[in-house]
Amino acid sequence: MQKARQTTIVDIANQLGVSPSTVSRALHDHPSISAKTKRNVMVLAEKYSYQPNLLALSLLNKKTGIIGIVVPEITSYFFATVISGVQDMVSSAGYKLLICQSDESFEEEKKLLQDMALLRVDGVLISPTFRTNSFHHFEKLKKTGIPLVIFDRDCPGFEADRVVVDSYDGAYQAVEYLIKTGCQRIAHIAGPIAIPTFKQRLDGYLNAHYDNNIPIRSELIVYSNGFSSDDGVEAAAQLMARREKLDAIFAVNDGVAIGTAHVLRENGYRVPDDISLLGFDDESYAQYYYPPLSTVWQPVYELGMLSAKILLDRFANADQQRPYRYEVLKPELVIRDSSSALARPTSSSALPDQPGIPAVHPV
Known part of the structure; x- marks a missing residue:
């Protein structure tokens, strides 16, 4: 037809x-x-x-009214919430959002940015893949005159607007809390440390040990191949195979923590009676899991909104040479039932009805 x-x-x-x-x-x-x-x-x-004809109008006005966003995945609570924050900010300014998924593929990420340059989007927001080890494609996009904001996963040394969450501080809070509950042998299921975000979480884990005079045991650190519950099952199985005595596990994110909880049950451990468990991200399901998961909350919606606002500010001041912004948002510790409670101040043996230390966000 x-x-x-x-x-x-x-x-x-x-x-x-x-x-x-x-x-x-x-x-x-x-x-x-x-x-x-x-x-x-x-x-x-x-x-x-x-x-x-929007294409003709965009050629005439030198503006498409479209902003591109590239994320490693779309289905997770984290990135879905980021996108929601971005959408709310850019739609109120009259822009449409073009959402793309790199699927943690560096090659796909490069292709998507090339396509966006050809489409002449007005700007791009991107959370790089954990395989992104060079920034030539980012530089190429900038040279076409398309502004770029990097969010969530940092790219140290690359000059661009960047918005991240302080992963180091979140991990430090989590591990120090576990130490204050009496845990001495705390395992860490780490993410790919080639990504600064997950290297920072490992550093937070390590420095919480140093500052509390607890020896670092390399045999208590394993590395996850990804961020899903299945990846958590695989990493936790490696940890169990080492037959090390544990009293707590700090997982790189909530998905990995949930997979870890399954392996602990399969091996006869009770959470938190035998082993405390703490994740990162405060995914929407974390509070409904049994036992409800202690974790580190990130201001994800705000991360999306601030990233979008910085990009919109670039549009409004396109004729000005302004320094790049580097914004760091603060996480909060959320204590639920998967981790042991702090001792009462009046008695070293008693347990409190409601746990709480500074920087803890109760739920």
Whole structure:
């Protein structure tokens, strides 16, 4: 079936015996066009279901009204919430959002940025893959005049606007809390340390030990291949195979923590009676898991909104040379039932009804 031809401004102009520029101005309610002409133009536009050619308009205005966002995955609570924050910010400014998923593929990430450059999006927000080890494609995008904001996963040394969460501080809070509950042999299921975010979480784990005079045991650190519950099962199985005595596990994220909890049950351990468990992210399901998961909350929606706002600020000040912004948002510790409680201040053996130390966000 042959595709129906779309009505153009020229078609309307020919029917009315006026110039295409007159039709264009009438459609934009220009004061130089008479009320009668405007009415005649609107009647024909309605009759033929006229739609403006957005590509032609973008070439004319040098603006598409589209912002691209690239995330490693779309389905997770974390990135879905980031996208929600971005959407709320850019839609109120009149922009449309083009959402793309790299699926943790560096090659796909490069291709997506190339496609966005060809589409002439007005700007790009990106959380790099954990395989992104060079920034040539980011630099290439910048050279085309398309501003770029990097969020969540940092790219140290690359000059661009960046918005991240203080993963080091979140991990330090988590491990220090476990230490304060009496844990001495705390395992860490780490993420790929090639990504600064997960290297920071490992550093937080290590420095909490150093500062509390607890020896670092390399045999208590294993590395996850990813961030899902299945990855947690695999990493926790490695940890169990080492047959080390444990009293707590700090997982790189909530998905890995949930997989770890399954392996602990399979091996006869009770959480938190035998081993405390603490994750990172405060995914929406964390509070409904049994036992409810202690974790580190990140201001994810705010991360999306602030990243989008910085990009919109770039648009508003495109003719100015402004320094790049580097914004660091603070996480909060959320204590639930998967970790042992702090001892009462009045008795070293008693347990509190409600745990609490500074920086703990109770739920």
